[in-house]
Amino acid sequence: MEKRLEYSVDLLTAMAMKCIIKNLSFYQNSEFKALEQLPIPLKNSILKKFTTTGLNTKNVNALLVALINKQTTEINMTPFTITDNLLEKLCVCENMKKIYWFRDRIGCEFTSAGLINFLEHTPELTFLMLVKNDEINDAVLKCISNNCGKLEVLEIAGSENVTDAGLMYLSTMNLTSLSVIEANITDQGLIALSKGKITETLKELVVSRCNNVTHLGLKTIVKHCLNLTWFNLMNNANVNAAEVEDIDQILRIPLNQVFYDLTL
Secondary structure (H helix, E strand, O other), rough: OOOOOOHHHHHHHHHHHHHHHOOOOHHHHHOOOOHOOHHHHHHHHHHHHHHHHHOOOHHHHHHHHHOOOOOOOOOEEOOEEHHHHHHHOOOOEEEOOEEOOOOOOOOOOHHHHHHHHHHHHOOOEEEEEEEEOOOHHHHHHHHHHHOOOOOOOOEEEOOOOOOOOHHHOOOOOOOEEEEEEEEOOOOOHHHHOOOOOOHHHOOOOEHHHOOOOOOOHHHHHHHHHHOEEEEOOOOOOOOHHHHHHHHHHHHHHHHEEEEEEEOO
16 A cells, blocks of 8 residues: 655645745746746745845846735845836735845835835835935835834935934834934934834934934933933934933933944
């Protein structure tokens, strides 16, 4: 009598994923259309493998479009050339929770309108990283404030079109972690932030390489964020050693970590 082999679903999924990845070139000429028919758990397994470790294939955008689905909850945008068309395709991911965006300006060909359209379809988002693109501006932050009510962690870096108005929009959110790096903000933006309900939830704050902020703005925001447990104020050109010490005293509670750097 022939012996039957029994495999778990997880093992079968892993075997199928390995086979498909090994033969990706077979699907490439049709822009991976055949992969659209795969079961959703298998799609998401391949997508995770693709975006975390990388796969040796051409036309990565087409592969992404073939794999994304309503149950996709996390994506690393690093491997892709980000366009408005790609962002439009991503709107199907209505349960998206985390987006990692490590790309520099190279490889980013989207507009702020395209990004806003996508973010309007991400009500479940909890983590968002946006790095180094001038299309990330105050209008984008307004969209985030209006549409991403579950967002907890927001990282913005290298976006000169983010100003005090953008911080005012963020002040109404329930963020637990906020990073603003190389932005065109001033003390007025930090003061506006300090007057919002964000001060009730914020535990981690980074204000770095924002050369228009001074001791006044940093002192004000720290004074009002009573739950702060992690603070980074590195490389702000208009803050000196005495002012850093004063801010440290205002905190009143022992921080797990306080980071600062002074130009001598």
